[in-house]
Amino acid sequence: MVTIRDIAKRAGVSVSTASRALNNHPKISQKTKDKIKALADEMGYRPNYNAKNLTNGVSNAIGVVFPPGEMSLATNPFYVDILMGINRELRPRNGVLSVAIANTVAELTANVSALITQGLIRYFVLLYSKKNDPIVKLLREQKVDYVVIGDPNSEDENFVNNNNRLAGQKAGEYMLHKFNAKRTLFVESDPEQGYERQRRLGFQEAMATAKVPTEVLKVTDQGQLQLDDAVAQFLMTRQTIEGIVTTDDTLGVMIYQLLWRQLDRDIPLISFNRNRPNDLLMGSSVRFVELYPQSMGAAAVRVLLDPEKRSEIIPFTIER
Structure with a gap:
């Protein structure tokens, strides 16, 4: 050498x-x-970037922070694709990933704190965006740089995002024009996540403009069997629904499978994000709002490391 x-x-x-x-x-x-x-x-x-950076009192790693919750979040294809995009952009910069993931906010805060004090990490990507987030408070107190993937919560916060409100509006318009739906349903899981709320608001605006009745179903965390039964019961009482939009493809697969297996109904469905293996589980009346998470991950690194950049908006498409 x-x-x-x-x-x-x-x-x-x-x-x-x-x-x-x-x-x-x-x-x-x-x-x-x-x-x-x-x-x-x-x-x-x-x-030797590690030796150089440690001499300077920093690491060449970027800390990636998952939203607090079950460890299964790490296997969500959307997050995996974001990580692939981050890694792709870091590779030519000789950077590496370090992940913070935990079940509770307290555990996650301790994890991130250790990355800063013990790992000497000074750059972070948050795979979520929430108001009054203790992780953001910690990062600001420690004076480290970070970027959120989602809507910024302050004017000085760096971010990468899709235009989720416009995406929700276009999904609604597509449902109306392509499938001629006369009554619709929007399914969400966590409206505290800004992107879910924005997608719903955009969808509702499209329905209001077209004067098409719509409902919102919030799917809460519970056992899978209980969840399936609760959603199936809800759908059984909504026989007039002619179009469904789900805020992510995990919900999309669940709703489609319930419609097909338990209710023997084929309702046009649009799902945000496209996990390609799910294509095999869904029929011809399903469409996807492609969000390009790998591009979002790569953009997060550019925004984080380029002092001239403050944000990037990644375009979306609606496709089969």
Whole structure:
């Protein structure tokens, strides 16, 4: 492995001069910088980013914070795709991922605190956005940089998002124009998550404009059998519903399977996010609002590390 000492010997300069040249020190002439960098490239030098950053008192890792809840969140395809996008953008920057995930807010706060104090991590991506979030409070107190994926909760908060309200509106318009639905249902799970609320509001605006009756069903956490039975009972009393929009594809699969297996009904359904294996579980009357989570993950890194960037909006599409 080529070291700075090898480059310094080849260039006929001291090790400290070679190191400063590679790090763009202002006291080193541009001619010397160019010479040292050219030699480094020629000799195949690769800097030890971990050693460099630890010397500076920071890590080259980015902390990724999952919303507090069951550990199964980590296997949600949407989050997995975001992580893939983050990793894709970090790879050429020689950065790595460090994950914070816990069942409770208190455990998650302790986890993030340890990443800051013990892991020396100074950059974080939050895979969610909630008002009065204790994690955000901690990050601000520790003066570390972060970006949220979702709606910002203050004017100075960096974020990456889709235009969820517009996406909800377009999903509603698609349902009306493509399937000619005369009565609709919107299914959500956690309206405290800003993106769910915005999608619902956009959908409701489309229904109100078209004067089409609509309802909202909030699916709460409970045992799967209890949940299936409760939702099935609700749908059995809504025989006039002609179109359903769900706030994510996990709900979409559940609703579609209930309609097909228990109620023997085929109702047009639009689901936010597209986990492609779910295509095999759903019929021809299903559409997806594609949110491109990998692009969101990559954008989060750009917003986090580029001082000129404050936000990115990732476009969506509606497709089969």
